[in-house]
Amino acid sequence: MKPLTPAQRQFLKGLAHNRQPVVMIGNQGLTAAVLKEIERGLDSHELIKIKAASDAPDMRRAWLEEICTTTGAAPVQQIGKILVIYRAASKPVIVLPS
Template identity: 30%
Template sequence: MKTLTGKQKRFLRSKAHHIKPIFQVGKGGVNENLIIQVKEALEARELIKISILQNCDEDKDEVATSIRKGAKAHLVQLIGSTIVLYKESENQKTIELP
């Protein structure tokens, strides 16, 4: 998996700006079920947002890293309590990176 360039990350951040988070990480933290759902969502959408709730016990950097690794995705941005992830879709590729 190649790392994203700064230009590509800026492009993806601008695309992600209007997206609403589709997952929330709360008290349970990151589990296998969440990782599976994130993988499926990334295959369908390529770019997703995940919000980390106040009651999440884990550190937000750890949450972002474990989801990124589990889903084999790129961490585009971690801003506040929102994670932006990108993974190129195998069957439904819609985003053309610059």
């Protein structure tokens, strides 16, 4: 996926604000099962929040990068333990600004 523009990222942050996390990365870290749930969430919602249980900021950044690389999603934002990612569906529901 091509990188998001600042305007697109800002638009997606606004949409994500009221959403609840749909996936949680637990104490076992980023497992295949967690990645499968993330894929399922992206297929259903396009824009999802992920809650990470780790207290290490570097670990959360690494997870965000790995998730985006593996799923083809774009990182939108990371605030504390919440990661927000976006991947357009084959028939997009969310229309991004140009």
